[in-house]
Amino acid sequence: xxxxxxxxxxxxxxxxxxxxxxxxxxxxxxxxxxxxxxxxxxxxxxxxxxxxxxxxxxxxxxxxxxxxxxxxxxxxxxxxxxxxxxxxxxxxxxxxxxxxxxxxxxxxxxxxxxx
Amino acid sequence: xxxxxxxxxxxxxxxxxxxxxxxxxxxxxxxxxxxxxxxxxxxxxxxxxxxxxxxxxxxxxxxxxxxxxxxxxxxxxxxxxxxxxxxxxxxxxxxxxxxxxxxxxxxxxxx
Numbered sequence: 001x002x003x004x005x006x007x008x009x010x011x012x013x014x015x016x017x018x019x020x021x022x023x024x025x026x027x028x029x030x031x032x033x034x035x036x037x038x039x040x041x042x043x044x045x046x047x048x049x050x051x052x053x054x055x056x057x058x059x060x061x062x063x064x065x066x067x068x069x070x071x072x073x074x075x076x077x078x079x080x081x082x083x084x085x086x087x088x089x090x091x092x093x094x095x096x097x098x099x100x101x102x103x104x105x106x107x108x109x110x111x112x113x114x115x
Numbered sequence: 116x117x118x119x120x121x122x123x124x125x126x127x128x129x130x131x132x133x134x135x136x137x138x139x140x141x142x143x144x145x146x147x148x149x150x151x152x153x154x155x156x157x158x159x160x161x162x163x164x165x166x167x168x169x170x171x172x173x174x175x176x177x178x179x180x181x182x183x184x185x186x187x188x189x190x191x192x193x194x195x196x197x198x199x200x201x202x203x204x205x206x207x208x209x210x211x212x213x214x215x216x217x218x219x220x221x222x223x224x225x226x
Contacts, residue, residue, distance in 0.1 A: 004157075033212040042203050042216030043158070056213040088155060094212050104148065104205075104212060108157040 002027070004093050004107035012113045013081050021076040021110045025093030031055075032074040033104065034066055035090040043090055049074055050096070078112075086114045121204055121220040129225050134191040136220040138204030139184075146207050147180060148214065149189050151200045158203065161189075196226045 005024045013019050025032050031050045035043035045058040049068035068074045072093075078085055088109045095102040122137045138147070146165050150158040164171045164180045164187065171178045177190040191198055201221050205214035 031212045033214075035216075037155075039155070040218070042205075042218045045213055045215065048212040050212070090157060092158075092212065103160050103163050104214060105160055106150070106158040109155075111155075 004091055004105055006089075006091050006107040006110050008110060009108070010111045010113075012115060014115055015081055015083060017081050018077065018079045019081060019112060021078075021089050021091075021112070022073065023076070023091030023093075023107060024073045025091075026105055029093035029095055029105075030072055031094045031096060031102075032068055032072065033092045033094070034074070034076045035092065036060075037088040037090055037109070039087070046076070081114045083114050086112060088112075121202070121217045123220060124218070125221045125223070127223040127225065128194060130194060130196055132194055132224075134194050134198070134222055134224070136189045136202050136204075136222070138187045138189070138217060140187075140204075140206045140215075141185065142206075142208060144182070144206045144208055147178075147187050148205045148207075149176075149178060149187075150203045150205060152203065152219070153200045161202075191222075194222075194224045196224050198222060198224050 007022045033048040034046040037043040047066040048056040052068045063079045066076045090109045091107045092104045094104045120139050148163045149161040152158045162173050162178050164178050175192045180187045201219040203219045205216045207214045
């Protein structure tokens with residue numbers, strides 16, 4: 001079975017632009033989470049979606065938004081990009097969103113560079 | 116702020132030796148997971164231990180959890196050069212999809 005997939009792999013944007021990152025979870029997984037990983041640090045939780053509803057939000061500004069589609073894939077949107085948004089954006093899926101605990105599986109990430 | 120803190124920040128050992136990494140956290144948890152990451156790529160799930168478990172094994176990996184001390188350890192036995200990577204612990208007070216990560220331990224295994 002395919003693992004978590006993310007697109008694009010790399011992205012270069014200019015300050016002030018917006019970006020959309022995409023994620024497809026493992027087949028059968030209903031929960032998708034997004035994390036931001038700045039170089040040299042651990043991932044930081046941004047959002048969790050389960051059954052198309054937001055189930056958690058980390059300490060990120062409103063410029064960050066996300067949604068989950070009926071097929072459980074997800075998009076992360078970031079508006080008005082700042083240099084500090086440059087990071088590896090990781091998507092993770094798990095079987096359930098509330099019951100658990102269930103293991104979380106990560107995709108390869110999208111490397112975003114803001115210039 | 117990060118809840119989990121890994122110790123040491125960096126560890127360098129010879130192939131065949133054992134590697135032990137520690138993780139401390141601050142609040143009560145439902146579960147704790149360990150992950151490996153190679154060179155800024157995606158994280159690979161290694162093992163999940165529940166709050167009511169004290170020890171878990173998976174191949175060359177052994178994880179312990181002490182909820183009274185709010186700490187966990189990851190032991191890699193008979194290390195290999197391919198084990199060179201960053202290792203992260205992640206804690207969740209509810210489901211694993213809202214995990215809080217530490218900044219990781221960078222392990223270098225010399226052949």
